[in-house]
Amino acid sequence: MARIEINAEACKSCSYCVLACPTKTIEIGKEVNSKGYLYAQQVNPDKCIGCAMCGHICPESAIEVWK
Ligand code: SF4
Ligand code: SF4
Numbered sequence: 001m002a003r004i005e006i007n008a009e010a011c012k013s014c015s016y017c018v019l020a021c022p023t024k025t026i027e028i029g030k031e032v033n034s035k036g037y038l039y040a041q042q043v044n045p046d047k048c049i050g051c052a053m054c055g056h057i058c059p060e061s062a063i064e065v066w067k
Contacts, residue, residue, distance in 0.1 A: 002050025002067045003033040004042055010062035011039035017054035017063060026054055 006017075011033060017026050017040050021047075025048050029041040040062070042048070050067030 002065065003045070004007065004048060004054060004066070005064045006040050006042065007060075007062040007064075008033050008039040009026045009035070010039075010060045011037055012060055013037040013039060014059065015040075016057045020053040020057045022051060022053065023049055 006044050013028055015028055018028060023044075026040050027041055030038065031041075033039045041067050044064045052064060052065040052067075055061075055063040055065045
């Protein structure tokens with residue numbers, strides 16, 4: 001089973017991961033980190049296929065993927 005971990009403090013709210021995820025399991029949430037950015041959060045984690053597109057595209061290296 002695939003799993004991702006998003007480092008909320010590193011996120012700059014660019015939405016690249018949201019656009020890259022083929023199963024639409026990442027969204028920009030409603031909570032802000034200490035720098036004032038709304039950070040990305042995973043929704044429906046059961047749908048994650050571990051493709052790692054999110055991790056590759058994130059310019060802040062804020063997402064780790066395990067499969
Ligand atoms: S590993 Fe793939 S399926 Fe899972 S959250 Fe990232 S982009 Fe989406
Ligand atoms: S790609 Fe990285 S910095 Fe951009 S919203 Fe996603 S987690 Fe945040």
